[in-house]
Amino acid sequence: MQDSRATEITQRTIEETIVSGILSARIRPGTRLSENQLATLFGVSRTRVREAMMRLETRGIVHVSPRRGWFVVEPSAEDAMAVYEARRIIEAGLLRSMRSLTDAGRKALEAHLHEEKHALASGDRQRLTYLMGDFHIRIAELSGNGILVDILRDLTARTILISMLYQSDFHAAQSHDGHCRIFEAMQSGDFTRAAELSVEHLDEVEMGLDLTTRPDPLSELRNSLSLPPKTASSVSPQPDPKKRNFKGAINTC
Amino acid sequence: MQDSRATEITQRTIEETIVSGILSARIRPGTRLSENQLATLFGVSRTRVREAMMRLETRGIVHVSPRRGWFVVEPSAEDAMAVYEARRIIEAGLLRSMRSLTDAGRKALEAHLHEEKHALASGDRQRLTYLMGDFHIRIAELSGNGILVDILRDLTARTILISMLYQSDFHAAQSHDGHCRIFEAMQSGDFTRAAELSVEHLDEVEMGLDLTTRPDPLSELRNSLSLPPKTASSVSPQPDPKKRNFKGAINTC
DNA sequence: CGCGGCTATCTTGCATACAAGATAGAAAAG
DNA sequence: CTTTTCTATCTTGTATGCAAGATAGCCGCG
Structure with missing residues (x-):
């Protein structure tokens, strides 16, 4: 991200980064997207991050739980x-x-x-x-x-x-x-x-989907676990075996 | 929607107000949507207005001209x-x-x-x-x-x-x-x-559309005229005859 | 040992301050 | 009278500060 004229890069970079992260299945449903973490990650203030989140929310990609945080949607x-x-x-x-x-x-x-x-x-x-x-x-x-x-x-x-x-x-x-x-x-x-x-x-x-099994009954609880404060990157996947009640990671679309 | 606790009304009211204004053809294409005016109109700060504009932009309803202002889109x-x-x-x-x-x-x-x-x-x-x-x-x-x-x-x-x-x-x-x-x-x-x-x-x-005639060659110029500073409401239509190079106001969808 | 409550610390919500670009209108020069 | 230039004012862009709610961990009490 180091550019001589640093700005201009992050106009809609945040939005596209997250979407492409999802398109390549590097970001899981339910992943917490902390405004602060993304802000420091992209080297901008929370304002821009929030604007990106607003846009992503209208696109049905993320949602906000009031005063709790932004999460990648977990479709029912x-x-x-x-x-x-x-x-x-x-x-x-x-x-x-x-x-x-x-x-x-x-x-x-x-x-x-x-x-x-x-x-x-x-x-x-x-x-x-x-x-x-x-x-x-x-x-x-x-x-x-x-x-x-x-x-x-x-x-x-x-x-x-x-x-x-x-x-x-x-x-x-x-x-x-x-x-x-x-x-x-x-x-x-x-x-x-x-x-x-x-x-x-x-x-x-x-x-090929198993839509009968509730995907993750402990979703709310897992949300609070999914981003331990010590983890710096909220965008990369966490290979924690405890959260492996996720199904296969390959999408056949 | 009338709630005793006044807030909560303006969560996404701005967004929906503008969209419904368009759906009933009360808001014209190219209408300037000033953050300040909308903010005072709704009694909130620019922050919330901006968030609504961001959402509307991803919905293809408004667009922003950098440092110049927000406008209702004028589809080509x-x-x-x-x-x-x-x-x-x-x-x-x-x-x-x-x-x-x-x-x-x-x-x-x-x-x-x-x-x-x-x-x-x-x-x-x-x-x-x-x-x-x-x-x-x-x-x-x-x-x-x-x-x-x-x-x-x-x-x-x-x-x-x-x-x-x-x-x-x-x-x-x-x-x-x-x-x-x-x-x-x-x-x-x-x-x-x-x-x-x-x-x-x-x-x-x-x-039934006349897609050959350029809709409004002076669009840029009209944008700057469309909201004289003295006009308080930017949402209501302006029946100024000078801008009547618009076509019919009834939509047959 | 179990449980309830308190507090410290996180989160977002929202307003505000300031910067920078764009514009319009006046003033000045031709 | 026309054209150019400058400045005052308007716009959005962005960061920051503070408030309020939610959470987690600790401490004390039973």
């Missing part, structure tokens, strides 16, 4: 279903409205799927999680509609939080296959089929 | 097309995913359409504008998906801003008919047809 089972339903509606509608796949688009998706394959083979879990979610954002980008891209990015972030809470086991390979099938349908120009496959894919992933 | 023609495209995708997808219309839902829509008809007959333009947009939010509410409701509410707000900039003439009756047709298809259980009608309806409204 109902929230989870709503997120997947919203994604099915938007992503299927998006694919259904497509008329053609540009050459640049085809190449972008091919490159992406290649990356997925590579991450799958090399076992790079964090990168795989990121890529699995990013696929859907890439598709939104093909539409050229920035509004939908923003919406789907935030929904993807929430999806990843959901899978960290509820995903009992991950079928990354199966999910990758789903992505490939969607791409093939798109390539053949059958966007109706691509939309159907997209819905099936999301259904599949949602079915 | 490209923005306008993106908004309508997003709405087509989401609303059609939403209808297509519906399986049944509950009795409560049917009654709610019937009541709404009755209100539209009444406002149309009585010539209550402001109320009509509000209702025309609210119809689509009501449909989203039927899905029970709060995420989609929030998204569509913000898109509707932007739609109303767009129509204030680009709508050359309004066909409120035609638009009301479109709503009725969508409702009829829903009532008959043909949600695929309802989705198609929804797309047609949005196309129709978009076609």
